[in-house]
Amino acid sequence: MTETVVIAELSKGKISSTTNELVTAASKLGSNCTIVVPCTESSVANEASNIAGASKVIAAKSDVFANYDASAWAEAIDAVAPSGIIITAASAQSKDLAARLAARRSISVIQDVIEIEGTTLSTPIYSGKAIQNVSVSGNTAISVRANVFAPADNTGNCEVQVIDTTGNVATALKEMVQRASQRLDVSEANIIISGGRGMGTPANFSHLEEIADKLGAAVGASRAAVDTWDEIPHSMQVGQTGKTVNPNLYIAVGISGAIQHLAGMRSSKYIVAINKDADAPIFQHADYGIVATWEDALPVLSSSLSGLLG
Amino acid sequence: MVNIAVLVKQVPDTNSKIQIAGDMVDLSTVKMDISPYDEFAVENALQHKESGGGTVTAITLGGAGADKVLKGVKALGVDNIVRLDADGYMDSNSLQSVLAEEISSGGYDVVYCGKSAADTGAGSTGPGIAERLGWSSVSNVTEISFDGGLTVTSPAEGGNAIIDVSLPAVVSCDKGSIKVRKSNVKGIMMAKRAQVDVKAVSPPASSVTIVSQVMPPAKPAGKKFEGGDAAQTVAQLLRDEANII
Known part of the structure; x- marks a missing residue:
């Protein structure tokens, strides 16, 4: 039984429905799926416990998750995530995190997965001018493109375990400059x-x-x-x-x-x-x-x- | 004096057409060039040097064909050019191991790279190397200031984060507002004579194997309408057929 570890995708402090898509992707790769929710308040993770197909939710609670620092996030998540295939969203931040987590565990990372067939993963290359199919042995980290896999239903009910964790923050956020317009960025929009x-x-x-x-x-x-x-x-x-x-x-x-x-x-x-x-x-x-x-x-x-x- | 490394990669020109021969991409007739985001990495590395002194070493991983990219950045003002001699596919784990080892032995303070390479689009190399070295990293950087330490701008949810970065660090670069410099005749002549420092590497085995490369599935022909009034029909189709609005 291959273990899968989904790193929940958050949007505006809440579990985003992309997380449900990641659980669907996980079901194609293994049978035991743990969702890790990086959070500063563990209540955020409760919503993930409804996602059908998840066997467990870990609320990884730490102050480091207030702002993104790649090395601190990787350290704090690695400490609480079981070993297995790591699955993240393919947002800019989550791809960065997937690469960090993979390197931390000395496994390879495959970004922007758009299809899973057995142990064969497909990713776009040359910006989608061609598709590359790869086979993977052992554990790996993958990021999954949004709107590719159908989201898993919210009909589940699994245990939420809160684990305090931490990491060493190496960068210092000086200032957050909000976008002038309320309109979404192209990378965030449906x-x-x-x-x-x-x-x-x-x-x-x-x-x-x-x-x-x-x-x-x-x-x-x-x-x-x-x-x-x-x-x-x-x-x-x-x-x-x-x-x-x-x-x-x-x-x-x-x-x-x-x-x-x-x-x-x-x-x-x-x-x-x-x-x-x-x-x-x-x-x-x-x-x-x-x-x-x-x-x-x-x-x-x-x-x-x-x-x-x- | 800062010891700066910049990672560069040779990729097919982004305007080129990609074709498949057998079950793999055929690049034999494709013009190769430096990956677009790497140009911003090189510019930032050179500006970092100019802000307070130091040396810039460009590093690539590849066969002899990749020397062209190194000569190209040498002509822009990079001090040293290094090629880690390797050909064929390497997964992220073996590739990053080799690069991290070279960065570590070179005693660098900061590494610049493009936010992703135009061939894989993955963007794993910068953060992956940083993790292996135990360094901090910031990705998708659009602006850099060198006044009193390194301060970078990187997109975050709803806007931009301005971040102070302490060295050693890996900075992966997006386009932003900087203009990249062009080489001049003197630079090109000097680059021609420059020696590429070719180093042998022994990468760990890959756990990923390429099975095949194929063209994306063709999309079924869509519906095409004449005249602006058809926008009403299309809006209705988006509701009834596509279920989007």
């Missing part, structure tokens, strides 16, 4: 609407923002837009030299679909493309394509969404 150079001017991104606010979406941009306009920061860039995203819905507006951009968003569950050029490569990847200028399409999209969302 819906993304992105604009390319076809938007004409950076000011026209306000039309994307209007729709983003209706959908609770993040606003992204192509590399061409980021390189052309100083007003569009690199933090918005989706693509091979920007962020690789995997949302439920990706709406590409005025983006032709350069190989660089496709690499960063092609694995989105649903893709909508709005482009005036009927031959734009983005249409080959779109579930729903609209051949139109954004000036024609966005107002209609906006009012339709208002109608549907009430």
